[in-house]
Amino acid sequence: MTTVPVPETLLSVRDLRGGFDTPDGRVKAIDGLNFDIARGELFAVVGESGSGKSVTAMAIMGLLPTLEIDSGEILWKGEDLLLMDEERRRAIRGGEIAMIFQDPLSALNPVHTVGRQIGEMARIHEGVSRKAALARAIEMLDLVGIPEPAKRADMYPHEFSGGMRQRAMIAMAITCKPALLIADEPTTALDVTVQAQVLQVLVDIKDEIDSAIMLITHDLGVVAGLADHVMVMYAGRQAEVGTTDEIFYESRHPYTIGLLASMPRLDDTGAEALVPIPGQPPSLIRVPSGCPFHPRCRFARPDVCRSTVPALMPVGAGTRHASACLFLDELDEVDVAGLRRSAGDDELVVADTTLDGTRAPRRADGAAGPTLEPGTDVHQDSVFEP
Amino acid sequence: MSGLDPLSAGVALEDVDEIEADEELAPKPLRADVWRRFRQNKLALVGLGFIVLLILVAVFAPWIAPYGPAERSPGAFREPPSLEHWFGTDTIGLDVFSRVVYGARISLRVGIIATLMTVVIGLVLGAVAGFYGGKTDGLIMRVTDVFLAIPYIVLAVAIATLFGKSVNSVILVLGLTGWLGLCRIVRASFLSLNRLEYVEAARSLGFRNSRIIFRHMLPNALQPVIVYATIEVGTIILAEAALSFLGVGPVPPTPAWGLMVSEAKSTLAVAPHMLFFPGMAIFLTVLAFVFVGDGLRDALDPKLK
């Protein structure tokens, strides 16, 4: 990225609030979101499952009929998506804002050829002929690095490997050269070895068609080195926003610090323990009072944190770096590496958990540790009869 | 009774749908939960009420019916419904209401006993096929293919022709032919259960196969069986009525509903009540079991609602 003018703001979310009504009460899925995405940038949204990151994406796409937006606006190039008529919205959906989903096998229609599904994009938004659409699909498959694209276009999703399916999914999303590409956990369902390749394809494409990417992930590790800006979400709210460097090296929110401490790093010597965040993400029906993170926060002061809802405050003058912690100024001395070392006296022996708790830390006695998160597929790992 | 407990275990923690319910852990359908959800389904409750009523009617038939099932009222032929004969009388002067009441005994007996037979056969064969797989599975599946290839009613008619005409032979026919669908369902459950790790663990621990099948797998495969069996009672009652109607079921003067419809067909224009009441009895009974079965399925597996 070279210098020059301030990049055009594409998407601007203002004070967005919304939720679902369930028999057990109202789920406050997103609660007061404010952020901008500029042309050409890679904007990462990070959080545990249930933090509201996917709901945010679906709200932008307008694909969640059960989501009730209570207030706020989603401005696309200055125009509020929430007030648009359905036809205009559909033209933007897929044409200007396209989405890549997590599990490409289930997200692709099993009964249509890959070429037809990609070409359909061009047919809807540009009204091209069936033949031209297929040619376009082949071109797109080539662009995302699928060998023999003409042959592949004629095949069905189940004949593709996982990585290839996700490439096909990306090809579909970029067919109409959208200005914004929303990728919801695009690599989670893939093999570790393929993940890096697919991410690379995504970044290359971004430069190729000059679009912005909103990358949603639970894995802070994916974000490092890729993203321009990062938004950390917790319980439907923004915990911290900033540039990638600010988030990684000058983090000012206990939750972000916790995430960093629980993340394995390339420079790990193996001498330091990973520290999982204790407890579980809160129920969005009964969000804890005050700061929603306080029950799990190692820095929490029960008196204040339980009663005062922290607003998103700028960390310093002249930056976009902001944190929703009452004590953000005191956090600049916290040393993540130190946190890890001090965990040695904890009973946790091995803690190879990722943020989602997909692998729970194990105690010495082999039982599952305390941070087994909901939303993970518990029974797959369980050797015990449910 | 412990057989019902693992109802709850059948659904392990499901993947939480991140978007729809974010934080909500899928609740385990404990028996109380199942009942709570079942109760919300008004149709299912009505159906259950009707079945309970029907059972009471069947049990107390002699006290409820004003006449015996073969007791003629002299001079009252094909009379329309009146205070004396609530559902009217038939061609030979029998009280239709009393016969419908006694008919409940036959329908329920056939429905319940034949369903038990189909459940036992279907469970055993399905479990064996799904558990052992391979050649055993292939053999059992080919056998069901063969049975499925013969249209159900032809098979039933063929067997009924051999065993003679009686309620018991109808039970036998329906019990021996109705297990195919159930067998496939159980087999499918067992095939998927086979892949679960706790079953593999039980195998590696050297448990006997029978113990694994009955203690560890069967309880987890019961949910669809319960739903299927409930609806099957209705289906069998319907089939019994059809066989009676075709003249391969019980013989007159047995008060079987299907037989009563058959007897009424030639006098449809002058005495529609003779057909209407037993016909309604079949319809409502089958419908009640369908409603309860549907309600059970929704209650056991709220996802599919």
Next chain:
Amino acid sequence: MFAYFVRRLLLVVPTVFFALSFLFLLFFALPGDPATLLAGGADRNPDPGVVERARERYGLDEPLYQQFGEYWGRAAQWDLGESFKSGRSVNDILGEKAINSLRLAIWAILIEIVVGISVGVLSAIRRYSLSDKLTTIATAAASAVPVFVLGFILQYLFAVVPEKQGWPDWLHLRTQGLGPDTWTFFFIPTGEQWRYLILPAVTLACVSTALAARMTRGSMLEVLRADYLRTARAKGLSERKVVTGHGLRNAMLPVITLIGLDFGTVIGAAILTETVFSWPGLGSAIADAVSERDLPVLLGLSLAVTIAFALVNLLVDLSYAWFDPRIRLGKDAEV
């Protein structure tokens, strides 16, 4: 696709073979004198001459394996014997009745597919609406109604009542028999014919239509939640195109299987419907054969129906494969 067809066909042949052998054993190898049974059953005290004729005709004095061989020898040449009652060859009866049954079945299946599937899809799209709830109740009721009771009630409403009330003749449907037997393109009724066709066709279609609607609704609801439908919406397709272009074909897969498996129910319903409306088809012929203990006819017609059933299921498999490339291309074939 062709290889798939051959594979399925190879599976069908032994299935039909064993099914028919089973029917044979059922009638010939069970205790009791099959000759007496063939001649009408012991409770009918058949004429000793008839019993003797049956014994000779079916070679019942020979050992079972030989009988079995001869049975197959005759069946392979499509020699199905003669009716004990009328002396007509079963082949003739089959040829005459099958056409009428086919006509009725075509209409019933058309109703099942058109009405059942569209009602199911509409109900699923408008889930929880009043019309969806009413449809759910109506389809449950229709699947629980005994075919023969429904037939008689329709007769009463559309034939007895109009006559009693003296309604004009055009409101008066016919309920007995085939009618003038006039058709265009084999199955389209001409002239007065439709008045004879409509009630039996509706009666026969009722249960399967309800089942198809229920199945379609359930399957469509599942598909509407599928990830690939979300993808289709994310492409910017209108909801109608999402449903027709991406949902319908997937939702049809289980429905096709049901329609195939359900063919057995249709045959059962046909026996009842044809009896109720005196429609001279295979079903009423089977019912007559049962009540008259005309075993050669019963056996011969069962054989034909079993083969028809197998062919229908083969057709269903093929259309399934056409709908689902995962099957067509040979993967997941053994589910």
